[in-house]
Amino acid sequence: MHVAEPPLQRKIIHVDMDAFYASVEQRDAPELKGRPVVVAWRGSRSVVCAASYEARVFGVRSAMPAVRAERLCPDAVFVPPDFSRYKVVSQQIREIFSRYTDLIEPLSLDEAYLDVTRPKCDLGSATHIAAQIREEIKQETRLTASAGVAPNKFIAKIASDINKPDGLFVVKPHQxxxxxxxxxxxxxxxxxxxxxxxxxxxxxxxxxxxxxxxxxxxxxxxxxxxxxxxxxxHGIDDRAVVPERPTLQISSEDTFAVDVPLGACNDAIRALSIKTWQAYQRELQRHPGRHARTVVLKLKTAQFRTLTRSLTEHPFPVDADALYARAVSLCERVALPESTLFRLVGVGVSGFQEDASSDPGYIAQLFDG
The missing domain is CATH 1.10.150.20 (5' to 3' exonuclease, C-terminal subdomain)
Known part of the structure; x- marks a missing residue:
């Protein structure tokens, strides 16, 4: 009688690049090495995208208002973000991951989960794989990464933060x-x-x-x-590493230089509708069977109150102009006094549905368009 083998103990690595955006800037501009670097646009409306470890000593953190970062660290060097460059480096790092496993779940440009329970190579242990990945990242990108190794995603993510920067921490099942x-x-x-x-x-x-x-x-x-x-x-986390997480929402947003009334948001909504539509088309090229069903308008008041209004209505917009028309119509559902001022507006599409193109109504929409 055949006896089924017990399932293998999962081996998960969480890799997190160290101060990624700021580190790329310091790498590409040697005069920035050792200096407090803040990746952000200057101005009262800007927020910090990343801070070098030299800037973090002063309390500067990501998502902090740029003006506060400047107060905390007056000698900081502000560098505007260059996301296209960061994405190229991120793809380079992803290629290194793929040498060891195909089970890669990116969380952002600078971090990912890897399932190396059954790796492509024979390095003996997940710890050795993590060490080798970190070394290859350092050699090929001249950047450092920290990693956590554990039996599941939850613990691996916590572990990767323990010996930052440029560290490795391992939690074995019995630990x-x-x-x-x-x-x-x-x-x-x-x-x-x-x-x-x-x-x-x-x-x-x-x-x-x-x-x-x-x-x-x-x-x-x-x-x-x-x-x-x-x-x-109790350390229980059965979530699998999912290589391709489905897109839940595609959106673009803009923070105004000065707070404006709702009626002055139309031009920004139009520009954001175009940007969101272009991103949506790229998503459709990657995943032709998934289509959005909902248009979302996001607003943030001068007092930082966030409002969202959404509409799921057939047919879905067929171009950027139609998306703009749907988004701007949602302004009518913002039940606030006319004197209310807004600091941010965003336009998004959500409610993605698999194989929407097989729906007769969707096919009719294409012909009507």
């Missing part, structure tokens, strides 16, 4: 519970500042506290998320 015991709950995915504060009020500060709690009580308190929280505290 998981000890590794997580004193981990602050704020490090868990889904635990933001508000949730963390609420958990602390209930006496939960570390994963060990959650682990000791009754799973049913957590589920009663937090619903399904309470059960998930209990699983994470």
């Amino acid at each position: 998981v519970e000890a590794f997580l015991a004193d981990l602050p709950l704020a490090r868990l995915p889904g635990v933001g500042k508000v949730t963390d504060a609420h958990l602390q009020k209930l006496g939960f500060k570390k994963c060990g506290d959650i682990r000791a709690a009754n799973a049913q009580l957590l589920e009663a308190q937090f619903g399904k998320w309470g059960k998930r929280l209990h699983e994470l505290a």
Whole structure:
């Protein structure tokens, strides 16, 4: 009688480039090495895309307003972002990953999960593979990467941050519970500042506290998320590395130089509709069987309140002009006083559906267009 072999223990690597955008700038402009570099446009409306480690010493962080970064580090060198250049380097790094596995799940230009349970090469262990990948990145791009090795994605991502920059940290299966015991709950995915504060009020500060709690009580308190929280505290994460994550939304947005009333947003909505439509067409070329169904308008007030309005209506826009018409019509559903000023507007498409082209209504739309 044939006895099925037990499933292999997953071996996951999370690779995270060190201060990626800023490091590319320092690499390509040697005079920036050792200096605090902030990748951002100057101005009151700009935010920091990345900060070198020299700038982080002063408290500068990504997503921080550029004016605050300038206050924290007056000697910082501001460099406007060049995403096309960063993308080229990212593709170079991706090619290095592909030498070891086809199971690569990119999270952004500068980080990815790799499943090396069954690698293409025989290096003996996931730790050796991670070390070799980091060395090849350093040799071929002159950039450094940090990596975490673990039995699942959740722990690998946390591990990659421990020895940054230019570090490697490994959590073996038998080390998981000890590794997580004193981990602050704020490090868990889904635990933001508000949730963390609420958990602390209930006496939960570390994963060990959650682990000791009754799973049913957590589920009663937090619903399904309470059960998930209990699983994470025990190091349970069964998510697979998914090489091609489906696109959920394609969007473009713009922050105004000065706050404007809603009626002054039309030109920006038109420009963003064109940009979004072009990106949507590129997505259709990559995945012809997936089509968007929903148009989304995003607005942010001068007080940083974010509003979204969406419309799922057949037929879907057939060109950028039709997308603009649909997006600008959503302005009518913004029930705010006329005196309200806005600092940002965005246009997106979402509600992607597989094989929409097989739908008779969609085919009729193409002919009508």
